[in-house]
Amino acid sequence: MFNLMKTAILMAAITALFIVIGGMLGGHEGMVLALLFALAMNFFSYWFSDKMVLRMTNAQEVDQNSAPQFYGLVKELAAKAELPMPKVYLINEDSPNAFATGRNPEHAAVAATTGILRILSNRELRGVMAHELAHVKHRDILISTIAATMAGAISALANMAMLFGSRGSDGRSGNPIAGILVAILAPMAAGLIQMSISRAREYEADRGGAEIAQDPEALASALDKIHRYASGIPFDAVEHHPETAQMMIMNPLTASGLSQLFSTHPATADRVARLMEMARTGSYPG
Template identity: 45%
Template sequence: MFRGNQIKTAALLGLLSGILVLGGYWAMGNEQGAIAGLLFAAIGSFGSWFYSDKAALAAYQAQPIAREQSPEIYDLVADLAQRAGLPMPELYIVPTQTPNAFATGRDPNHAAVAVTQGIMQILSKEELAGVISHELTHIKNRDTLTQAVAGTLGGAVTFLGRMLTFGALYGPVNRDSRNSGNPIGVLVLVVLAPISASLIQMAISRTREFSADRGAAEITRNPLALASALQKLDSVGRKIPMNGNPAFEPVLIMNSFSGGGLQSLFSTHPSTEERIRQLQEIAKQQQSNTNDTTVAVQ
């Protein structure tokens, strides 16, 4: 499943980049448009690689904490990071009663985990360990970078469409020239490409959440604790929504407004019910493996 999710993510990122490049080509009618789209993709990806951690932490006003300030949570993160084979990430507290958490950073050596004040008040130690392990899995899988790049590429599609539309409306147009802009290409960039980019970005986010849930279950060997935590986060989060830039919603462990059916296509997270169901299946698999091992030893 993990390898399949990785392949799916790579394919979705490639499709997102392809929309940007082809959209530029169609809109301008020549190779310069494709080059412009490629440059937007490259520059945006580099910028998100370097600045994504600072932007996400600033968006939620996260404050760094040292071990002296909160030794219990600090030691818990350190222990789980060691189990996951990761260096200790920087630890941040978000000053809000909304229970949530997120990880950010361009790689495991430049990573941070942020938890809200609210999440530490409503979760047990085992449940909090599940949430933190989920975030550490995002770091280990470099999902924090993937999400940043996907968000930047999606934004670049919209920006490029607006820029080229402005040029088509107010710039010189020579309809007899082979190099003139393609009206259909402009329409694609203005209307269809941003919608497609958003759907792809959200699909990437949902895929990475399932992988992180599985990774947390492997680290803690207690998937039901994470399932219990998700249930609490979903219930309380609906009453106290997380305030912040909507662009950073994919990095959060929980978006309490995720739904099913067609609504799920426009959600940054899978439904809580589906995540809990998969965690319960993992718990059954772990129990079955334990029983098989016990029988083999006997």
């Protein structure tokens, strides 16, 4: 319920932002057009944002025939978590990473890169996919998926503002407000992600994943290995769509500057330490 409330607030805030920007750029007509665009965006984000994120990351659906070992692993963990079987996707990227998306457990999907399948042992991969299924079980995949598509829309709006405010037909400078908007909209998109996605959700998904797999050490080992490999291997799809970085099990962005604003993950060392403490104390069911 809390995540649904956060999602509704996020959508309302984006609608208000679009209306204000529309008014600044085009007066009353701009406000009306922005409202229509925001309403359409809200509808699209709720029903189709998962498909958009999967398309952004070039994910390809697999099944029991095309990826039997990986699909079977997810199926086993979903049963342990008492979740409906999600759709399963692979991303042809060397960078090791994974994420979950969808609007609810009945319409969920999990995705992993081919790179993560190569570097992790089967035990470590179970820990990672259990983490992603914990996101599904906690129902925090909707807001992260919507936040990603909304941030992408804001970035697109910034590009529109740049065109709007470039130069008129007489060669003179266009609307000076548009230039200011270009400077603030991209950081605003990053701030939107920061406000909508709590770092605490990763700690909770780590704990939930350890409980599902009954193996906190496996996830701790996987996180440490992903951290060491991912820093040297770019995730091209996410570099082109940094708004999706917050959905990954670990932030894959390598660019400096603005892209770092999209970081919503706690330090890997802290996550590993918490998981190892769980393993030491046995503070998880089973």
